[in-house]
Amino acid sequence: MTTNPILTVQDLSVVFPDSNGGLNALENISFDVSPREFICFLGPSGSGKTTLLRVLANLLRPTSGRVHFIRHHRPRIGMVFQQASLMPWRSVLDNIKLPLELEGVGESKARKKSQEMIELVGLQGFEDSLPRDLSGGMAQRVGIARALIHDPDLLLLDEPFASLDALTRERMWMELSRIWQAKQKTVIMVTHSINESLFLADRVLVLTQRPGQIKLDVEVALPRPRKDDIRYTPHFGKLARKLREAIG
Amino acid sequence: MVKRIQNTLPVILSIFFAVFAWQLTVQWTQLPRFILPAPADVWSRFLKSLNDGSLIYHTGITLAEIVLGLLVGITFATVTGYALAKSRSLEKVLSPYLVASQAIPVVAIAPLLVIWLGDGILSKVVICALIVFFPVLVNTVVGVRAVPTALYDLMHSIRATRLQILLKLEVPASLPVLLGGLRIGATLSVIGAIVGELVDAEQGLGFLLQLGDFQYDTSMVFVAVFMLIALALALYGVVTLLERKFLKWQK
Ligand SMILES: Nc1ncnc2c1ncn2[C@@H]1O[C@H](COP(=O)(O)OP(=O)(O)O)[C@@H](O)[C@H]1O
Ligand SMILES: [Mg+2]
Numbered sequence: 001m002t003t004n005p006i007l008t009v010q011d012l013s014v015v016f017p018d019s020n021g022g023l024n025a026l027e028n029i030s031f032d033v034s035p036r037e038f039i040c041f042l043g044p045s046g047s048g049k050t051t052l053l054r055v056l057a058n059l060l061r062p063t064s065g066r067v068h069f070i071r072h073h074r075p076r077i078g079m080v081f082q083q084a085s086l087m088p089w090r091s092v093l094d095n096i097k098l099p100l101e102l103e104g105v106g107e108s109k110a111r112k113k114s115q116e117m118i119e120l121v122g123l124q125g126f127e128d129s130l131p132r133d134l135s136g137g138m139a140q141r142v143g144i145a146r147a148l149i150h151d152p153d154l155l156l157l158d159e160p161f162a163s164l165d166a167l168t169r170e171r172m173w174m175e176l177s178r179i180w181q182a183k184q185k186t187v188i189m190v191t192h193s194i195n196e197s198l199f200l201a202d203r204v205l206v207l208t209q210r211p212g213q214i215k216l217d218v219e220v221a222l223p224r225p226r227k228d229d230i231r232y233t234p235h236f237g238k239l240a241r242k243l244r245e246a247i248g
Numbered sequence: 249m250v251k252r253i254q255n256t257l258p259v260i261l262s263i264f265f266a267v268f269a270w271q272l273t274v275q276w277t278q279l280p281r282f283i284l285p286a287p288a289d290v291w292s293r294f295l296k297s298l299n300d301g302s303l304i305y306h307t308g309i310t311l312a313e314i315v316l317g318l319l320v321g322i323t324f325a326t327v328t329g330y331a332l333a334k335s336r337s338l339e340k341v342l343s344p345y346l347v348a349s350q351a352i353p354v355v356a357i358a359p360l361l362v363i364w365l366g367d368g369i370l371s372k373v374v375i376c377a378l379i380v381f382f383p384v385l386v387n388t389v390v391g392v393r394a395v396p397t398a399l400y401d402l403m404h405s406i407r408a409t410r411l412q413i414l415l416k417l418e419v420p421a422s423l424p425v426l427l428g429g430l431r432i433g434a435t436l437s438v439i440g441a442i443v444g445e446l447v448d449a450e451q452g453l454g455f456l457l458q459l460g461d462f463q464y465d466t467s468m469v470f471v472a473v474f475m476l477i478a479l480a481l482a483l484y485g486v487v488t489l490l491e492r493k494f495l496k497w498q499k
Contacts (some may be wrong), residue, residue, distance in 0.1 A: 057405045079405040085398040089420045089497040098416070099406045130497050150406065 317376020329388025
């Protein structure tokens, strides 16, 4: 893509202090992100995927290197976690509303916006349910709605579907594609699933086993919307093989 | 409604049988009244002290000591507990003192506190607060430490302020454990007030207890003891109500 990037990451390294000289979680990570791009980082567990997202979300200071957002000094972040991370004492609607509450948006406006998000993720009728009564897939929908409600500049997803069963997971891919196309967000998602990355992303970057380095950066020029049968196309198969080899 | 009756019926029955057994014991053993008064004696003593206003007055004093002691104890305990939970270094400095302080039974220092603070309400409030302090402190530390780190990440990712993290995350997340501490503290606070009053007091249920003892007015002692039980149960009930109200989400 030739559009100007909205985010550049340069020579990012993260070293966690430990007893023998420090644990290199990420090493010399550099990449650019274009507006409205859907990027997947693909890597085995322990390759530093969560660490990378934590740095991007400003939850963790990198040991060296820099993350530069072009338009905003401090972008708004929407984050979806591996375990949905809902507040168990809040109803579905109140969980989704949280980011607006923190921004001081008025109650009636916040409720209205939450209701819109509930419709976007297809949870009508569950507004007053508590997280304990939700299935894994529903909980992640709440997580996605909460991450989008304050209209973030960047949406970060940390293996959000890893704990779901295969059928639910594939349904959630379709949902996420639809939401992404409707909302036109820039998305960075990390995953260890080749299929997931190819179903969703415009671009896949492969992270190596520790220390995490970018081993491969490929465009996924598959047509959208991507349906389930796309995986039987030769292009999909070729990309999948390429990614498989890169992960090693 | 039916459920209500099902729940309260066994309680009423067991009270009835306890009173009945008590009455039988009195009749069979023929003990003098100043050793074991009959239920009817205690009842009429209760009515008498209710009518002359003394029971309400002394119960009110003890209740005030308990409530003030609880407020002071809870306030100090939650503030200290929060600070301890947040700062490992503070915990290192303070915890030896806190643990050591628990080796001293409050009963042992109660006379000292009465000497220093006088035989009025103040010394009892302080004794109450001291006895409530530790369980609430421990539960605050445990509760705050148990807040999931993922939820902190969530709050930080949407740029929550310190105050927002406290009010919207830490307080609700640690409330179940905190109320558990309060449950223990509420019961202990009754003991605290009585210990203080027994050391030296001119008023309160502990004073009434001691007065009854000195005057061989054993019925009075029974009335005071029952009032204490009622106070403890009422406090316990308040905590249970708080739990019902704030912990609905917990099942
Ligand atoms: N806070 C931390 N302190 C020390 N080591 C950490 C910390 N977070 C992650 N690590 C280590 O860094 C490596 C990468 O972790 P992570 O980013 O969670 O990988 P992934 O999400 O790809 O599974 C792992 O070896 C992990 O043990
Ligand atoms: Mg991870």
